[in-house]
Amino acid sequence: MRAVPGIGYVQARPPASAGYSGASLTIGYDGMRRARVTLRTTATWIAYPVVLASALLIYAGLLHTGLACGIAGYIAVLIGAVAPIFLLERVLPYRDSWSPTVVEAKTDLTFLAIVNSALPLGLSILTATVALHFSRSWDGYWQHWWPRGLACWQQVAIVLLVADLPRYWLHRVFHERAALWPFHAVHHSVRKLNWLNVGRFHPVDTSLQFMCDSLPFIVLGVPDEVITTYFVLHATKAFLQHSNVDVKLGWLNYIISGPELHRWHHSVVIRESNTNYGNKLSIWDLLFGTFFYPAKSAVVTLGLADQQYPMTFGAQMKVPFAAHTGDLTASD
Numbered sequence: 154m155r156a157v158p159g160i161g162y163v164q165a166r167p168p169a170s171a172g173y174s175g176a177s178l179t180i181g182y183d184g185m186r187r188a189r190v191t192l193r194t195t196a197t198w199i200a201y202p203v204v205l206a207s208a209l210l211i212y213a214g215l216l217h218t219g220l221a222c223g224i225a226g227y228i229a230v231l232i233g234a235v236a237p238i239f240l241l242e243r244v245l246p247y248r249d250s251w252s253p254t255v256v257e258a259k260t261d262l263t264f265l266a267i268v269n270s271a272l273p274l275g276l277s278i279l280t281a282t283v284a285l286h287f288s289r290s291w292d293g294y295w296q297h298w299w300p301r302g303l304a305c306w307q308q309v310a311i312v313l314l315v316a317d318l319p320r321y322w323l324h325r326v327f328h329e330r331a332a333l334w335p336f337h338a339v340h341h342s343v344r345k346l347n348w349l350n351v352g353r354f355h356p357v358d359t360s361l362q363f364m365c366d367s368l369p370f371i372v373l374g375v376p377d378e379v380i381t382t383y384f385v386l387h388a389t390k391a392f393l394q395h396s397n398v399d400v401k402l403g404w405l406n407y408i409i410s411g412p413e414l415h416r417w418h419h420s421v422v423i424r425e426s427n428t429n430y431g432n433k434l435s436i437w438d439l440l441f442g443t444f445f446y447p448a449k450s451a452v453v454t455l456g457l458a459d460q461q462y463p464m465t466f467g468a469q470m471k472v473p474f475a476a477h478t479g480d481l482t483a484s485d
């Protein structure tokens with residue numbers, strides 16, 4: 154150290170013989186920064202396919218052990234999708250401010266457990282029981298319609314394509330019909346996006362979704378392994394679509410409805426949020442003119458214009474039935 158009059162002590166530059174210089178330090182720092190940027194950029198491009206592949210591979214591995222496909226599906230989604238997305242939201246966040254608070258996390262977990270897990274499971278069991286009864290009395294009439302002779306992946310592709318069209322229109326009608334919007338507004342009440350709030354739906358919304366994308370396939374007697382593979386894909390897609398992970402899909406945005414499109418769908422600005430209705434695919438948005446993908450811009454504010462909208466589980470169950478005087482819609 155050397156003294157500088159009037160300033161104090163400053164760090165003396167080490168001699169060149171010490172093995173490094175100011176210039177090499179700069180190069181080293183720049184190199185590390187560039188490596189970090191490259192690593193982050195690579196991660197944003199591979200995160201989506203890696204998570205999807207991990208869920209499917211774990212599912213296939215569990216089936217190989219002889220585990221029942223329903224249980225294998227749930228475990229695969231938890232280990233192969235939820236766990237890596239939870240980690241990615243911490244190391245590769247899209248927006249730091251979108252992490253849930255403890256109160257939000259508790260409410261979202263309640264929605265996930267009751268409205269997004271128990272309710273569809275109950276509806277599936279009920280539908281399967283009723284379908285079994287009718288298939289006996291009608292000699293399985295409906296079940297001859299399904300091409301069960303095709304390979305499993307081909308049947309899954311058919312379910313994916315067929316289910317997404319009614320889901321697109323149901324979602325669009327929820328936004329465009331004043332009588333239905335209060336039920337779907339519950340989902341749009343969130344002011345940040347993360348994997349936990351993917352299940353924030355009103356039971357009326359969830360039940361109608363079930364009628365569009367699950368009930369027809371159960372009635373048609375689609376094999377369990379096809380339904381479960383579809384479930385793994387559907388759930389992994391849903392967690393990714395809502396996640397606060399800085400994911401890039403590039404040209405795949407024109408096929409898959411991923412997080413880049415879905416953030417616009419949650420915008421407080423109505424001309425931005427009345428777009429991108431596709432559940433898994435964006436092809437229906439492209440076909441029906443609701444595709445919105447300003448790749449160079451970023452959404453600013455999410456949620457509803459009504460700042461007084463209730464946010465607790467109990468209140469959100471009741472609010473669509475109440476004479477709510479506030480503005481439930483997003484703003485223009």
Ligand SMILES: [Zn+2]
Pocket residue numbers: 324328337340341418
């Ligand atoms: Zn919506």
